[in-house]
Amino acid sequence: MKLKLHVWRQKGPNAPGKMETYDADHVSPDQSFLEMLDEVNEVLVKEGKDPIAFDHDCREGICGMCSQVINGVPHGGQDRTTVCQLHMRSFKDGDEIFIEPWKARAFPVIKDLAVDRGAYDRIIQAGGYTSCHTGGVSDGNAILIGKDAADYAMDAAECIGCGACAASCPNSSAMLFTSAKVAQLAVLPQGAVEAKRRVNAMLEEAQACGFGNCTNHYECQAACPKGINVKFIAKLNREYIKALLP
Amino acid sequence: MQVTQSSVGRKIIMAVTGAMLIAFICVHLLGNLSVFAGSAAINAYAQKLHSLGPVVWIFRLVMLGVFAIHIIFGIQLTIENKAATPDKNVQIKRLKTGFAAETMVVSGLVLLAFVVYHLLHFTVRVTNPEIYVPIEGGHGMVDVFVMVTQGFQQLFAVLLYVIGMGFLFLHVSHGFQSMFQTYGLSNDRTLPVMVNVSKLVGVVLLAGYASIPLLIILGIVR
Numbered sequence: 001m002k003l004k005l006h007v008w009r010q011k012g013p014n015a016p017g018k019m020e021t022y023d024a025d026h027v028s029p030d031q032s033f034l035e036m037l038d039e040v041n042e043v044l045v046k047e048g049k050d051p052i053a054f055d056h057d058c059r060e061g062i063c064g065m066c067s068q069v070i071n072g073v074p075h076g077g078q079d080r081t082t083v084c085q086l087h088m089r090s091f092k093d094g095d096e097i098f099i100e101p102w103k104a105r106a107f108p109v110i111k112d113l114a115v116d117r118g119a120y121d122r123i124i125q126a127g128g129y130t131s132c133h134t135g136g137v138s139d140g141n142a143i144l145i146g147k148d149a150a151d152y153a154m155d156a157a158e159c160i161g162c163g164a165c166a167a168s169c170p171n172s173s174a175m176l177f178t179s180a181k182v183a184q185l186a187v188l189p190q191g192a193v194e195a196k197r198r199v200n201a202m203l204e205e206a207q208a209c210g211f212g213n214c215t216n217h218y219e220c221q222a223a224c225p226k227g228i229n230v231k232f233i234a235k236l237n238r239e240y241i242k243a244l245l246p
Numbered sequence: 247m248q249v250t251q252s253s254v255g256r257k258i259i260m261a262v263t264g265a266m267l268i269a270f271i272c273v274h275l276l277g278n279l280s281v282f283a284g285s286a287a288i289n290a291y292a293q294k295l296h297s298l299g300p301v302v303w304i305f306r307l308v309m310l311g312v313f314a315i316h317i318i319f320g321i322q323l324t325i326e327n328k329a330a331t332p333d334k335n336v337q338i339k340r341l342k343t344g345f346a347a348e349t350m351v352v353s354g355l356v357l358l359a360f361v362v363y364h365l366l367h368f369t370v371r372v373t374n375p376e377i378y379v380p381i382e383g384g385h386g387m388v389d390v391f392v393m394v395t396q397g398f399q400q401l402f403a404v405l406l407y408v409i410g411m412g413f414l415f416l417h418v419s420h421g422f423q424s425m426f427q428t429y430g431l432s433n434d435r436t437l438p439v440m441v442n443v444s445k446l447v448g449v450v451l452l453a454g455y456a457s458i459p460l461l462i463i464l465g466i467v468r
Contacts, residue, residue: 171331218342223341
């Protein structure tokens with residue numbers, strides 16, 4: 001099938017960017033979205049033009065590297081699907097597709113569709129871990145964890161840190177990402193010890209990175225390729241209130 | 247970090263002040279609906295409030311403070327949120343959020359303007375001198391029933407009130423469920439229910455408040 005692509009092109013972090021139009025004339029419905037872009041890039045390289053820069057890694061929907069706003073929705077809006085797992089069979093011959101990078105102050109564009117998501121790393125560095133003493137390895141099942149808590153933590157841990165939550169948020173808030181890690185660790189005995197310090201440190205870092213404030217649009221959950229639930233944001237709010245109490 | 251600077255701290259302040267404002271408008275609505283019980287009922291209600299003297303003024307000052315905090319933090323948070331997305335995508339498609347949630351600051355500011363008009367109209371009583379008639383034996387008190395029923399003979403005033411309450415519906419329909427999420431009182435089962443309850447609360451407030459000017463101008467209440 002034939003498609004018309006409108007792609008955000010930006011030479012560097014401080015260069016002005018604009019939408020440019022490309023024709024993709026030999027698109028197979030079996031291709032993934034990234035494979036389709038690979039082919040467009042092959043043509044651009046043959047023509048001596050600058051290929052479209054975009055982030056990708058595992059291409060099996062688990063690494064969180066691919067990050068494109070497709071037709072106005074991060075990852076293209078298919079339920080629980082990353083860009084790499086979005087296939088061209090979801091489009092029709094003759095479709096026009098808008099491809100843009102994440103847009104948030106905390107995610108500066110590096111080039112074209114690639115953005116710097118170091119802000120999410122800094123939020124994790126601020127508190128998204130559990131401290132432990134070095135030394136002998138403790139027994140695997142020395143600390144018993146109930147199935148409910150284990151399942152809850154696992155659901156939160158599904159987050160791949162792709163940035164779609166902040167990219168989809170009208171306020172560019174990183175609250176879903178932050179809350180997933182806060183909730184995951186707060187519900188486990190190993191993480192609960194540092195829960196108070198963690199929630200404050202991670203929230204302060206998110207603010208320092210330039211993310212906005214959560215106003216409960218719930219857009220993040222809808223855009224999340226892993227279906228992270230906004231109940232974790234409610235949990236983060238509870239953890240914040242608990243941390244305020246003596 | 248202070249609660250007044252924290253992202254979630256200010257969200258909780260918005261929810262606490264919002265809860266107080268919702269509580270106030272519910273009580274205020276119940277009081278206002280006494281107009282349907284006739285002149286004696288609403289005037290007795292007004293006199294009862296007046297007889298409380300300083301308590302009324304303390305209550306008014308507290309509500310003014312709550313209102314001011316809600317507005318100031320609301321504007322501050324909105325400015326920060328706009329600044330967090332300096333460049334927007336060319337194409338933006340929202341999957342979940344809606345008009346009410348996206349226009350909270352607009353509906354909030356319209357409500358502020360409405361409250362100012364409402365206070366001038368029925369509390370300070372300067373907009374329509376002809377409707378402020380002293381009540382018999384009321385020591386200079388205005389006949390509230392006459393004020394309301396005469397005030398709502400004017401189509402312009404009725405329109406302003408109904409439109410104002412339309413914005414109240416928008417604001418509350420997002421704000422009410424948002425409050426529960428902010429307190430951490432919602433989960434994946436309760437949230438979808440609360441989203442609908444929130445709209446219902448908005449509809450009840452809209453219907454309750456708008457019924458007063460509408461039933462009066464239609465001549466059903468006189």
